[in-house]
Amino acid sequence: MNNKIAIYLRLSLSDGDLKKGSKDESNSIENQRLLLHSYIEKQDDLPGEIVEYVDDGYTGTNFNRPAFQKMIIDLKQGEIKTIVVKDLSRLGRDYIGVGDYIEQIFPLMGVRFIAVNNAFDSMKLNNGTPGIEVAVSNLVNNLYSRDIGKKVRAALEVNWKSGKATSVNVPFGYVWNGKGNQRWAIDPEAAVCVRKVFDLALSGRNTTQIAYAMNELGLPTPGLYSKRKNTIVGGNAIIAPESEILWNPGIVWRVLRRYEYTGALVMGRRQKLDVNTTAFRTLPEDKWIITENTHEAIVTKDEYYQAQKAIRNVAPIQYKTEDDFALKGKICCGNCLRQLRHEKQYGEMVFCCGHKRSVGKFSHCYSGYYREQAVNSRVARAIKTVFTALEVVNQGMQEKKSITLQCVDVDDLKKQAEMIRAEQIKLYESYADGILTRNEYLEKKKGLGEKLADLQEKIRIEEEEQETADELDEEIRSLTEQASQKTYIGGLTKECVDAFVSMVYLYDDQTMKVEFNCEDVIRRALEKYGA
Incomplete structure (x- = not known):
């Protein structure tokens, strides 16, 4: 598990021969693969399973690449001890980011890093720090990307000036x-x-x-x-x-x-x-x-x-940057599903549907205003119902703990399974010693096998149920802890809304729908523990 060797392969559109529009891998990726496999085969100190991570068609100017991110996750989980690349530019062309990985992240996590064409092996560093040649190589790769960017822009401009469009978006019409x-x-x-x-x-x-x-x-x-x-x-x-x-x-x-x-x-x-x-x-x-x-x-x-x-007389759009309120980003018109506007009317803050205001009678959205104070009060009461549901669930959890001894004991089932395995061994020994005939042995073996299979199935079901229950209990405990910390003394807080509310929909001045981001957890918990 811990001896895996990761070979990382990458090619961006600007790096080489990616076949545009093809689902097949580029020639460069295959060449990198052959080079790295050949290199690893010749090294006596590189034992272990080889795992490939391939980003074909992704730029090296940042690290937002799916295979690279997957490799880092596996690395953090301790599954990888060595990373091998063709050269430093395959890891990336951001010289600061590449330097951080080579000098800090990989050494800190005990990972050996090898760049074949750069003759770089972190295990063979004299003082534990990459030399000046690595820093220069990283800088050159970064400058190369900047130069490529300029060339790409220049190539695009040539197309534009000749009347060729390069944007995927075509104007309406x-x-x-x-x-x-x-x-x-x-x-x-x-x-x-x-x-x-x-x-x-x-x-x-x-x-x-x-x-x-x-x-x-x-x-x-x-x-x-x-x-x-x-x-x-x-x-x-x-x-x-x-x-x-x-x-x-x-x-x-x-x-x-x-x-x-x-x-x-x-x-x-x-x-x-x-x-x-x-x-x-x-x-x-x-x-x-x-x-x-x-x-x-x-x-x-x-x-x-x-x-x-x-x-000519259309005023430019004035964007609000400092407007902050408890339900910001989470309050929508229930009819058109667009975010409601937050503004002051007659001395108090209100919500209204900007879409309705801009299109008038053609929209069926509510044309009035929703008083923010009234909306916040109703959302706060809705959150209180969640807290009440959590209290019911927690009470059910406590009652369950008092009767856990009545539940099926997985360890006891496993002991029974071990006993049957021991019986199977003794049964074979009796057959080998001539105490049992072949037919007797096969008949008893079949019976023990069926018992063992039944036990193993029970163990599997119980472990899956226990794992699901443990996950659910942990989610409920986490929600309960958050509920104990979130209060809305003096008014609904954004912190409380973000913790529990997914979205609020307003239909008219009387009708509201509050969606909670923990609805599924509470529903499952109520089914298991609730009243």
Whole structure:
């Protein structure tokens, strides 16, 4: 168990010959595998089972790779004592992160690390610290990744300037033309909606009036259209019911701002901050790559600029950053399932459905306000019912402990099984000594075998039930401990909500649904111990 040798294999798209669109492993992965297996076979001091961890197509600029993370988990569980890679760049190209693993994490956990092509073996270090050549190699790998990042961006810009789109997201109103030349074609059904938005804007209507008209006509929003066509790419799945996926001023604004509808390709709106992060920044418009006349236009350039008048007076969105309250992130409209807004009305804090406010009569959401104090009080009472249920369960657990002697003793069953095994040995000895005939031996052997099988099945069932019961008891004990620590003196606290509440849904000023993140545990416990 503790002599496993992990060989870690990795290749990213920028590193070599990954076959795009293929489910087969890349040639480089197979070459790495052959090299490492050959190396291990030649080493006398590397005994043990070889276990492979393969990340094919994952970047080395960070450590968020599934196989690598699985290897680290196995390492922490003591299953791995040696890690072998082709070279340091396979472990990663973030020189600080790689250095941490080699100099601190692996030595601390007693793991030997070998990078074959770098001739690095942590077991053969003179002073226990990697030499300057390792640090230089890590730095070079990091700089290589940065250089690759620049080259990738440059290659993308070449495609953009030649009119080739590289984003998987196609603007509402277009589809990939299917000819393999990375260009878009008009989607007739969706283009009707886009054209209508611009026509309404050209008629002098503002974004609110346009949204009202689009809902009046029953035309689908971009999100609803993608959902019906099953073409949603990236982002969060739409959880609102279809009846509440409606046009609002924000959606209209985004459609009117898409210069792509003039037939131009607009790419490079965002740029990655660094090769070692997944964060992006939005670039100013003068940094975007705009290539004219790359696909068929839905509106003319003159119509596009004329339509911008509809959004001239739209105030920019003001994002709240310091608004914090007990139910933050956990309170939704029960009808449209969107997060409720938290704001002040008439001197007190309230919740309201922003979706209802933006689309008006077309939504069936509640149009009034929910007083925060009243909502918090009702949620607090709901949490109190959970505490009461925990008291019932704990009482049942205590009563069970008083009658544990009446339960089946697994150790006693195991002793019975050992006795039967001993009888089987004696039975064979009697047969070997000629005391029993063959038929007598086989008949008695069969009877003992059946008894042993029955006992083993009972042991298995009892152990599984005991394991499940132990897990359930531990979960209940943990919940009870949390309940004893969470109070809401002076009002409902965010700490208490986070510990027990999954989501709160408000339907009108009288109807509320509270979902608890411990409902399943309490239900199972009540079935086992409850009244």
